[in-house]
Amino acid sequence: MSEYDNVCRGSLKLKRVSDHKIKKKKKRKDKDKELDKYLQSLAETPGTSEQQPAQRADTRTKAEIAFEKRKEKKMAQQILERATKSHKERIVEFNQHLDNLTEHFDIPKVSWTK
Structure with missing residues (x-):
């Protein structure tokens, strides 16, 4: 008995590739x-849904x-606070905020000539 007696012959079958073609699902009538x-039954009884609003x-x-x-x-x-300030007041406040920021991210002056 040789080692090659238990060998499978033929082409390899891959998982995704098959001989069967993909078929469309048939619609259920x-x-x-x-x-x-259901729509016809609703049409036959007019006004029932209009008279009573749906309450969840x-x-x-x-x-x-x-x-x-609390969220509302x-x-x-917040809306009231924003409505009380004018555009000019918001600009002044924003400029003050920018002035108070650290200068860590400012670009240092670089001289090309010494």
Whole structure:
């Protein structure tokens, strides 16, 4: 018995390459028919959805509600602060801020001639 008796013969089969072609999925007509029936039933009962507005149940927790309230309050306060300053006042404040910054990132003067 030789060492070559257990050798597989033939071409190697790769995982992604196969003899079968990729087929498109067929559309399900049942879902389309159900949707049409549902739309027709809505059309037959006019005005029911218009008379009663859809109300969603509030599923938020107490913490989420409190967070939303604080967020809205903070936004309103920021809007009021921005509305009280004029453009000129904002420019003056910005220039003061730039003056107070360190000069670490300033470009040093370089002389070409000595």
